[in-house]
Amino acid sequence: MTKAASPPAVEYQAALDAVDLPTTPTVDSDWIMVEEGFTLAREHELESLFAIGNGYAGSRGSLAEGSALSAPATSVAGVYDSAPGSVPGLVMVADWTRLSATIDGNRLRLDQGHNLEHRRILDMRQGILWREWRHQDGAGRITRLRELRLASVMDRHLLVQCVTITPENYSGRVSIDAALTGPVALVTSGGTNVAMAVAHRVVDPGGHSIDSTELVDGRQSLEVRLGETYRLDRIVALHTSGDTGEPGAMARTHAERAIEHMTDVISEHRDAWLARWGASDLRIDGDPAAQRALRFAIYHLLSAANPQDDRVSIGARGLSGTGYKGHVFWDTDIFMLPFFMLTYPEAARALVMYRYHTLAAARAKAARLEYRGALYAWESADSGEDVTPPFVIAPDGEIARILTGEQEQHISADVAFGVWSYWRSTGDDRFLIDAGAEILIETARFWASRAEHEEDGRYHIRGVIGPDEYHETVDDNAYTNGMAQWNLEVAQEIADLIAERWPGQWQALSRRLGIEAEEPRGWQRVARDLYTGFDEQAGLFEQFHGYFALEDIDLASFAPRTAPMDVLLGRERIARSKVIKQPDVLMLVYLLWDRMPAEVRKANFEYYEPRCGHGSSLSPAIHALVAARLGDTALAERYFRQAADIDLADNMGNSAGGIHAGALGGLWQAAVFGFAGLRLTEDGPEHHPNLPASWRSLSMRFQWRGRWHELTLPEGEGRNCRTGNDP
Amino acid sequence: MSEPVILVPLDGTEQALAALPVAKVLAEIDRAALHILYVGEREPPGAELRDRLAHGTPVLDGLTIYPRVGTPAAQILQVAREMNPRLIVMCKHSGAERGKMLGRTAMKVLHDAPCPMVLVPPERGAMPWRLQHVLVPHDGTPTTSAALQGATQLADRARAELLVAHVTDIRAAPTEPGSLTTPSYVDQPQHEWPAWSSEFVERLACICPLGHLHVRVFLAHGDPAAEILRLSEKQSTDLIVLAWRGRWEVPRAGILKDIMREARCPILVVRA
Numbered sequence: 001m002t003k004a005a006s007p008p009a010v011e012y013q014a015a016l017d018a019v020d021l022p023t024t025p026t027v028d029s030d031w032i033m034v035e036e037g038f039t040l041a042r043e044h045e046l047e048s049l050f051a052i053g054n055g056y057a058g059s060r061g062s063l064a065e066g067s068a069l070s071a072p073a074t075s076v077a078g079v080y081d082s083a084p085g086s087v088p089g090l091v092m093v094a095d096w097t098r099l100s101a102t103i104d105g106n107r108l109r110l111d112q113g114h115n116l117e118h119r120r121i122l123d124m125r126q127g128i129l130w131r132e133w134r135h136q137d138g139a140g141r142i143t144r145l146r147e148l149r150l151a152s153v154m155d156r157h158l159l160v161q162c163v164t165i166t167p168e169n170y171s172g173r174v175s176i177d178a179a180l181t182g183p184v185a186l187v188t189s190g191g192t193n194v195a196m197a198v199a200h201r202v203v204d205p206g207g208h209s210i211d212s213t214e215l216v217d218g219r220q221s222l223e224v225r226l227g228e229t230y231r232l233d234r235i236v237a238l239h240t241s242g243d244t245g246e247p248g249a250m251a252r253t254h255a256e257r258a259i260e261h262m263t264d265v266i267s268e269h270r271d272a273w274l275a276r277w278g279a280s281d282l283r284i285d286g287d288p289a290a291q292r293a294l295r296f297a298i299y300h301l302l303s304a305a306n307p308q309d310d311r312v313s314i315g316a317r318g319l320s321g322t323g324y325k326g327h328v329f330w331d332t333d334i335f336m337l338p339f340f341m342l343t344y345p346e347a348a349r350a351l352v353m354y355r356y357h358t359l360a361a362a363r364a365k366a367a368r369l370e371y372r373g374a375l376y377a378w379e380s381a382d383s384g385e386d387v388t389p390p391f392v393i394a395p396d397g398e399i400a401r402i403l404t405g406e407q408e409q410h411i412s413a414d415v416a417f418g419v420w421s422y423w424r425s426t427g428d429d430r431f432l433i434d435a436g437a438e439i440l441i442e443t444a445r446f447w448a449s450r451a452e453h454e455e456d457g458r459y460h461i462r463g464v465i466g467p468d469e470y471h472e473t474v475d476d477n478a479y480t481n482g483m484a485q486w487n488l489e490v491a492q493e494i495a496d497l498i499a500e501r502w503p504g505q506w507q508a509l510s511r512r513l514g515i516e517a518e519e520p521r522g523w524q525r526v527a528r529d530l531y532t533g534f535d536e537q538a539g540l541f542e543q544f545h546g547y548f549a550l551e552d553i554d555l556a557s558f559a560p561r562t563a564p565m566d567v568l569l570g571r572e573r574i575a576r577s578k579v580i581k582q583p584d585v586l587m588l589v590y591l592l593w594d595r596m597p598a599e600v601r602k603a604n605f606e607y608y609e610p611r612c613g614h615g616s617s618l619s620p621a622i623h624a625l626v627a628a629r630l631g632d633t634a635l636a637e638r639y640f641r642q643a644a645d646i647d648l649a650d651n652m653g654n655s656a657g658g659i660h661a662g663a664l665g666g667l668w669q670a671a672v673f674g675f676a677g678l679r680l681t682e683d684g685p686e687h688h689p690n691l692p693a694s695w696r697s698l699s700m701r702f703q704w705r706g707r708w709h710e711l712t713l714p715e716g717e718g719r720n721c722r723t724g725n726d727p
Numbered sequence: 728m729s730e731p732v733i734l735v736p737l738d739g740t741e742q743a744l745a746a747l748p749v750a751k752v753l754a755e756i757d758r759a760a761l762h763i764l765y766v767g768e769r770e771p772p773g774a775e776l777r778d779r780l781a782h783g784t785p786v787l788d789g790l791t792i793y794p795r796v797g798t799p800a801a802q803i804l805q806v807a808r809e810m811n812p813r814l815i816v817m818c819k820h821s822g823a824e825r826g827k828m829l830g831r832t833a834m835k836v837l838h839d840a841p842c843p844m845v846l847v848p849p850e851r852g853a854m855p856w857r858l859q860h861v862l863v864p865h866d867g868t869p870t871t872s873a874a875l876q877g878a879t880q881l882a883d884r885a886r887a888e889l890l891v892a893h894v895t896d897i898r899a900a901p902t903e904p905g906s907l908t909t910p911s912y913v914d915q916p917q918h919e920w921p922a923w924s925s926e927f928v929e930r931l932a933c934i935c936p937l938g939h940l941h942v943r944v945f946l947a948h949g950d951p952a953a954e955i956l957r958l959s960e961k962q963s964t965d966l967i968v969l970a971w972r973g974r975w976e977v978p979r980a981g982i983l984k985d986i987m988r989e990a991r992c993p994i995l996v997v998r999a
Contacts, residue, residue: 040934042904069929316914324915391917393920394916395946395947396947397945562895562897562909563948564910567895614911615912616912616914656922657926
């Protein structure tokens with residue numbers, strides 16, 4: 001195994017004028033997403049794809065001057081509110097990106113005049129959204145505007161925008177309106193205060209700040225001279241009552257100070273992104289599309305993460321949009337967490353600690369349903385209470401009841417799996433003792449009380465929904481039972497481990513949780529006798545009781561298709577069929593890979609893969625991963641492209657409400673655990689690669705139990721990765 | 728600014744009068760003048776003409792009749808070019824049989840009309856008409872959104888409800904940039920469907936302002952014409968608005984033709 005090649009060099013301008021933007025865009029096409037021109041109806045998608053974020057706050061990449069389809073939105077992670085009678089959603093604060101220029105009375109707009117150039121660039125390497133625009137108005141005046149926008153990852157309370165304006169063929173009067181729109185201070189119904197403060201300055205062509213009292217509210221008029229460049233800097237500081245006792249005062253002070261060090265704020269942010277990429281990048285040689293897709297995934301995952309706040313988690317759409325109301329699903333624990341565990345363990349710790357902080361609500365949910373232990377919310381917000389909407393108006397106009405909040409109980413095992421994976425990957429014993437063990441024990445207790453001992457001598461879990469949500473209220477879902485079994489066994493093992501290694505802490509924990517000496521043995525018994533639906537003869541898991549007797553529908557006969565199968569067949573028909581929405585048994589096969597013989601993995605893939613309709617964005621990546629592990633690289637590659645296209649090839653509005661953070665995490669896993677074949681065993685990391693033919697190499701760094709490993713494929717053999725220092 | 732005009736060609740048959748109740752309501756909504764056009768082989772005296780067209784009823788009282796001599800379709804189009812009407816409202820055909828798509832004259836006018844056209848099924852007869860529910864089938868493309876502007880303004884002025892129906896073409900998504908069709912992935916319907924409906928309306932509205940219209944979105948799949956007709960019946964729609972790209976030869980305009988043949992309510996055809 002050889003040392004990873006250095007990432008492509010980023011080119012910078014040799015020298016910048018004092019009035020120029022403080023840095024320049026990355027030019028290497030592997031690091032940037034570029035949108036040329038302007039198609040009004042695509043704006044919502046582009047706003048999601050071009051969102052910036054730092055895990056504390058996130059802003060959509062809306063056009064500064066707005067358009068008929070602009071939906072600018074800035075949210076603060078973990079700050080939710082709700083109108084009476086509705087479920088809580090992320091709160092949107094004032095639009096700090098709004099900025100328009102008026103030249104001699106004519107406002108610059110994309111839909112008026114002539115756009116000589118218009119380009120937006122998501123600079124993933126530097127964490128900056130760029131815009132370049134040359135506009136000619138009806139009078140022939142040509143104006144060049146350049147903008148950078150970022151959410152600082154060095155100081156997460158700061159949001160930055162710089163805009164330069166150059167009159168190319170005229171001198172005249174330009175009015176800039178950069179007033180904030182929307183609430184700069186708000187209090188949620190839960191009592192959280194959010195405050196935003198802004199500081200501006202205008203820099204003249206000589207690089208000097210222009211004194212202006214006018215600028216306080218964001219409006220400034222300038223006499224501009226032909227060919228000279230002027231710059232507006234805007235820094236916004238955001239604070240909440242979760243950070244400080246006086247968020248308003250803190251925000252004002254913070255913004256005023258930061259504007260004096262604008263260049264430093266930007267360069268520190270850029271350096272922080274470069275350093276983060278040093279740890280989290282995944283380099284593909286030979287497949288630029290895959291490279292860009294993976295960097296896009298990593299960029300958005302990193303943009304949503306905040307290791308400094310362990311009371312918030314990452315919603316299904318990150319901080320890139322209002323979709324899913326910012327709710328947290330199993331997407332975080334199963335699909336996103338592995339990326340953070342291996343490349344950004346501090347951020348991973350915050351995510352698993354969020355589950356610890358919401359354990360009380362999970363206990364309350366279990367108690368409400370008369371079970372013991374902890375049943376996590378299918379959809380979770382700030383408190384951990386279940387915030388799943390109970391109804392939906394279906395596209396045929398009918399009102400449909402939503403059962404996932406009550407029945408999709410595998411979430412508790414998913415949370416436990418994330419907790420255990422984090423601990424195993426990082427060796428963070430402190431976390432295990434202080435928080436992780438309690439989650440593992442309380443989720444095991446839930447399963448022990450949830451499973452019912454029946455006449456056949458087996459335990460059964462009835463009336464659930466598995467990952468395949470096309471089939472509701474099913475008995476003995478293979479994924480749910482399999483993961484519950486794992487949860488029960490691991491909880492018992494962890495109990496034994498802590499009792500042996502840290503007897504004092506075990507005694508304290510036992511006392512606090514009221515664990516009787518025999519209780520862990522009871523979990524083991526339930527696990528042993530839990531019905532799994534495994535058919536020894538066929539080597540297949542039955543997805544749930546009665547699944548094998550359902551109607552078989554040949555999905556190939558619907559190909560090619562652009563609509564999900566439940567839309568085509570209807571809810572009732574699909575529930576009577578074997579068509580599944582996403583990997584269910586195969587999800588179990590993936591997560592518990594080492595527990596299953598090779599022939600069982602293969603048999604189940606061959607059975608369930610043709611029956612999957614991929615109605616979930618989480619589906620293609622897992623199929624790619626499992627297919628790659630089974631050696632079917634061509635099929636894996638097809639699914640990988642499908643997964644990559646979920647956000648990037650979107651011309652159908654899927655991403656209007658935000659990027660699919662879970663699918664992006666899945667894409668990363670398909671590359672790392674699928675194509676690279678990375679396996680994390682008790683004895684350390686191993687790899688069994690099956691790279692696509694076009695991938696000349698894959699290289700990455702990852703952290704395992706506190707040490708950085710460098711993986712470069714396909715060169716080298718063996719189970720031990722090269723270890724090294726911090727990147 | 729001159730008063731808007733709605734042009735109603737009548738051919739002297741009783742069936743043709745089915746266009747009048749519809750045209751009168753539309754004229755009221757648009758505060759437009761209703762002009763009746765008759766084209767014959769010779770120009771008849773005024774009183775005789777009114778009697779011949781009205782079949783002894785007072786339906787044409789107070790309306791101006793413009794007689795022309797010549798070929799009906801050519802003259803209707805000529806007058807339409809001269810008057811620049813907001814709409815042409817005419818009966819689909821003056822035959823008695825149901826299920827007939829378009830008469831020869833209506834088809835020729837539809838082909839070359841310089842303005843949108845409302846085609847009324849003759850079986851409506853003299854039944855009163857109202858405009859409360861407007862059904863707009865939409866393929867999700869910006870081109871269709873742009874074509875619908877006049878129709879949505881009409882619905883807005885009528886304070887009607889707009890029912891936007893998207894029938895999925897499962898084999899191919901529109902390739903026009905900015906198109907919105909059925910989502911490929913519906914992870915959680917409780918979030919996805921409201922978001923999709925809202926996105927569909929917002930994409931429509933950014934190109935075709937919806938004013939104060941109350942809008943409902945429906946998604947269906949299957950045979951588009953059958954689904955649109957089914958929805959029209961179920962929702963008791965008063966008008967179906969169809970955006971037509973101007974091609975008529977087989978296999979083009981299949982949906983338009985099927986709906987034209989079977990719809991029980993008037994159809995407003997706008998050019999995309």
